[in-house]
Amino acid sequence: MRVTHSMLMSSSLRDLDLLRQKYQKAQNAVNGRVLERPSDDPQRVVEAMDLSGAKLRYERTQRTGQDSREWLGMAETHTDAMLEQIQAARDIAVQAGGPGALSPDARQGLVRGLEEVRDALMREMNGQYRGQYLFSGWATDTKPFADNATGGVDYSGTNDQILRDIAPSLAVPINLTGQELMAGGDFMKTLTDMINELNSGDATSVTTTRLEELDKAFDNINRLRSDLGVRYAQIEKYEAYAEKAILNIEERLGKITGGNVEVAMIQMTEARTTYEAALVSFSRALPTSLLDYMLR
Amino acid sequence: MNTRITGLFTGLQNATRAMQYAQFSMNVHNTNIARANDPNHTRREILTPSEAGPGGVGVKRIRDIFIDDQYRSSSSSFGFYDAKHDVLSRVEDIYGDPVDGGLRQAIDNFFDKWQALAENPSDGVARLEVLSAGRTFVQQVKSAYSQLEQVEQRAGEMMVTRVDEVNRHLTSISQINGKLSIMGPNDPEAADLRDQRDAALDQLAYLTGAQGQELPDGTLRVMIGGVPAVDSSTITQLQVTGNPPVPTWKDFSTIPFSGRGVLGGLLAVRSGELDQLKTDLMTMAETVATEVNALHSTGEGLDGSTGNNFFVMGPAPFNLANFAVNPALAPEQVAAGSSALPSDGSIARQIGLLSEKKMLTSSIIPSQPQTPATFYRNMVGWVGSQASEMQGLADIAKTHQDLNAQQRQSAWGVSLDEEVAFLTFQQKAFAAAARVFNVMDEMVDRLINGTGNQ
Numbered sequence: 216m217r218v219t220h221s222m223l224m225s226s227s228l229r230d231l232d233l234l235r236q237k238y239q240k241a242q243n244a245v246n247g248r249v250l251e252r253p254s255d256d257p258q259r260v261v262e263a264m265d266l267s268g269a270k271l272r273y274e275r276t277q278r279t280g281q282d283s284r285e286w287l288g289m290a291e292t293h294t295d296a297m298l299e300q301i302q303a304a305r306d307i308a309v310q311a312g313g314p315g316a317l318s319p320d321a322r323q324g325l326v327r328g329l330e331e332v333r334d335a336l337m338r339e340m341n342g343q344y345r346g347q348y349l350f351s352g353w354a355t356d357t358k359p360f361a362d363n364a365t366g367g368v369d370y371s372g373t374n375d376q377i378l379r380d381i382a383p384s385l386a387v388p389i390n391l392t393g394q395e396l397m398a399g400g401d402f403m404k405t406l407t408d409m410i411n412e413l414n415s416g417d418a419t420s421v422t423t424t425r426l427e428e429l430d431k432a433f434d435n436i437n438r439l440r441s442d443l444g445v446r447y448a449q450i451e452k453y454e455a456y457a458e459k460a461i462l463n464i465e466e467r468l469g470k471i472t473g474g475n476v477e478v479a480m481i482q483m484t485e486a487r488t489t490y491e492a493a494l495v496s497f498s499r500a501l502p503t504s505l506l507d508y509m510l511r
Numbered sequence: 512m513n514t515r516i517t518g519l520f521t522g523l524q525n526a527t528r529a530m531q532y533a534q535f536s537m538n539v540h541n542t543n544i545a546r547a548n549d550p551n552h553t554r555r556e557i558l559t560p561s562e563a564g565p566g567g568v569g570v571k572r573i574r575d576i577f578i579d580d581q582y583r584s585s586s587s588s589f590g591f592y593d594a595k596h597d598v599l600s601r602v603e604d605i606y607g608d609p610v611d612g613g614l615r616q617a618i619d620n621f622f623d624k625w626q627a628l629a630e631n632p633s634d635g636v637a638r639l640e641v642l643s644a645g646r647t648f649v650q651q652v653k654s655a656y657s658q659l660e661q662v663e664q665r666a667g668e669m670m671v672t673r674v675d676e677v678n679r680h681l682t683s684i685s686q687i688n689g690k691l692s693i694m695g696p697n698d699p700e701a702a703d704l705r706d707q708r709d710a711a712l713d714q715l716a717y718l719t720g721a722q723g724q725e726l727p728d729g730t731l732r733v734m735i736g737g738v739p740a741v742d743s744s745t746i747t748q749l750q751v752t753g754n755p756p757v758p759t760w761k762d763f764s765t766i767p768f769s770g771r772g773v774l775g776g777l778l779a780v781r782s783g784e785l786d787q788l789k790t791d792l793m794t795m796a797e798t799v800a801t802e803v804n805a806l807h808s809t810g811e812g813l814d815g816s817t818g819n820n821f822f823v824m825g826p827a828p829f830n831l832a833n834f835a836v837n838p839a840l841a842p843e844q845v846a847a848g849s850s851a852l853p854s855d856g857s858i859a860r861q862i863g864l865l866s867e868k869k870m871l872t873s874s875i876i877p878s879q880p881q882t883p884a885t886f887y888r889n890m891v892g893w894v895g896s897q898a899s900e901m902q903g904l905a906d907i908a909k910t911h912q913d914l915n916a917q918q919r920q921s922a923w924g925v926s927l928d929e930e931v932a933f934l935t936f937q938q939k940a941f942a943a944a945a946r947v948f949n950v951m952d953e954m955v956d957r958l959i960n961g962t963g964n965q
Contacts, residue, residue, distance in 0.1 A: 216921050217921045217922070217924075217926065218921065218926070219547075219920055219921070219924035219925060219926040219927075220547065220925075220926065220927055221547065221548060221550070221920055221924050221925070222917055222920045222921060222924060225913075225916070225917070225920070226913075226917065229913060252600070252603045252604070252606075252895070252898075253603050253606060253891050253892065253894055253895025253896075253898065254599075254600065254603055254894075254895045254896070254897075254898035254899035254902060255895075255899075256895075256899075257892045257893075257895035257896035257899060258892075260891065260892060260895050261888055261889070261891070261892035261895075264615055264888040264891065264892075265888060268615070268619050268884050268888070271619050271620075271623060272623075275623055275626055275627075278627075279626070279630060282630060347853070347854065352852070352854070353848065353850060353852035353853070353854045353855035354852045354853065354854070355633075355852070355853045355854040356633070356852075356853045373850075373852060375852075375855065375857075377854050377856070378857075378860060379629075379630060380626065380629075380860065380863070380864065383867060386860075390854075504927040504928055504931070505927065505928040505931040505932065506927055506931055509931050509932075509935055
């Protein structure tokens with residue numbers, strides 16, 4: 216093949232340009248700019264976008280989880296207190312059947328105890344978290360329970376569950392509605408009845424019917440409480456999972472977008488050395504021709 | 512055998528001719544050396560007297576039509592892919608940092624804020640944030656769209672500039688055709704004109720994928736996408752018409768421009784990728800807005816208002832100019848729930864869950880419905896892979912072109928070494944002829960002055 220001077224020049228210039236491109240790429244990698252535009256590596260760009268989307272979702276899971284656990288924790292505290300109070304009422308009912316309850320004074324003592332229990336229960340059932348009623352369904356600005364004419368309580372909340380999406384297709388209710396609390400019967404009416412019965416000196420039904428009613432209410436609330444515990448644990452599990460996932464995502468994202476600095480350094484040094492060598496050979500080969508030896 | 516004896520003056524004449532020939536040759540080599548760096552210069556050789564025909568001297572251009580065709584076809588490919596890549600890389604800029612920020616973040620954020628509102632339906636701040644995330648989403652969609660339109664407009668402007676260039680080259684080729692038809696084939700000036708014409712054809716190949724065919728009368732016919740743009744001195748020029756602008760033939764308005772090269776690339780990317788991206792962006796905005804509205808209008812604001820749309824879209828067909836977050840929607844009217852109850856976040860929750868709904872079918876991956884975020888991410892990925900594919904194809908075409916350029920140079924580029932050698936050779940020939948002339952002169956001198964009367 217016939218080789219002319221301009222061929223030497225253009226091919227050398229092209230090679231130098233390629234080497235400069237390589238050098239620039241290596242330098243970008245060292246500076247941590249591997250993915251500047253989608254075409255740098257479409258596959259990885261797409262992956263990086265997926266990852267940062269997933270990260271946002273997991274962060275939401277964490278925030279949601281924390282908030283949900285606070286709700287559930289408050290509900291748990293209040294149901295615990297309710298169980299204690301019902302237990303106390305139960306104790307009083309048992310005492311009412313005993314010999315110590317025969318005197319009017321002792322009965323008055325028991326009645327006072329029951330009244331205290333009833334007040335405490337009312338407070339718990341109208342419990343609030345950050346200014347919102349815990350047990351009134353979606354109507355969290357409405358005081359859920361109020362005394363009615365028959366000695367029981369009326370529920371003025373709604374029967375809706377407040378759902379929180381913890382994970383894809385896992386929505387956890389974080390509240391108990393008043394309806395659920397009362398599913399074991401209106402224990403407040405039971406307490407009123409007990410007070411009335413003790414006041415009128417009739418302890419028989421207190422120790423039988425009322426005790427059964429209290430047991431039913433206790434069982435119901437106890438079941439609800441353990442349900443709250445299960446939900447709490449479920450959320451906690453996903454929160455831990457999300458935390459781990461975020462760490463993994465961040466690590467992977469760092470790898471994808473930042474690259475490996477050590478490797479990049481080596482590549483840059485290599486590119487630089489080749490470029491310098493090419494410059495030297497270019498500067499030596501190009502200027503010579505037959506003109507340097509003839510027609511002088 | 513009868514040998515004709517020639518006269519002394521014939522010898523003188525021969526020597527003069529030889530000196531003239533050597534001189535002419537040296538001129539040719541001088542021209543070659545002088546234009547050694549001109550990429551359009553075709554190395555010339557002097558014709559031997561037998562090649563030049565009776566009484567003539569002349570030059571021939573060392574040119575190879577086959578390599579020329581190859582060079583021009585790779586040049587056309589390079590123009591095509593490079594133009595596409597150029598436009599697509601501008602599109603890439605629109606998407607900004609692919610990982611952080613931009614429209615993708617706006618989409619994620621929009622649905623995330625709904626989720627946040629679902630958790631705190633009565634919180635005024637959460638309501639404001641939903642509205643603001645909605646506005647950011649709208650604004651990002653619009654800005655991406657208007658930037659796509661800018662790129663499109665720029666492609667149109669580039670077409671106009673390129674068409675002007677094409678017409679200039681076509682005119683110059685037809686003019687050269689006219690001059691060449693009245694010139695001898697071996698005329699050194701004809702060689703200059705042919706160099707110019709070849710250079711113009713090279714440019715046309717790059718711009719439009721033009722192919723040339725030299726006719727027996729020495730004129731060049733230029734074909735662009737099946738249309739004879741130059742035939743002898745007849746010329747058909749391009750023009751840019753319509754909106755969006757399209758290159759068309761001035762005299763064949765019914766035949767679309769179907770060349771390749773830069774112009775073909777610009778046209779292809781404008782009516783292909785850019786259009787597709789614009790359509791997809793619109794589809795995304797419209798679908799998301801429709802889905803959100805469908806849920807939102809069934810909900811109730813804190814103030815008891817119902818039936819409100821979150822986005823306003825104006826009358827169909829969907830037009831981004833009318834697309835906005837409902838300006839009449841006050842924060843308390845955002846329908847977070849199906850009721851006005853303070854902890855009813857059911858609607859907000861469902862809108863938040865729309866981020867997982869495969870509601871969109873793109874023109875890029877039509878078989879699979881996608882979620883808004885995936886849809887957008889596929890758009891970006893597609894632009895990236897298109898751009899890098901075009902870059903790759905342009906690189907390949909460029910390599911071919913460079914290789915062909917090397918072959919062309921190898922065939923008809925000027926080698927200084929050669930020219931210097933030939934120059935020296937002709938210099939010696941000239942000296943020899945001069946010497947012969949000297950000898951002849953002495954002979955004539957002897958004959959005239961040395962004979963006869965003394």
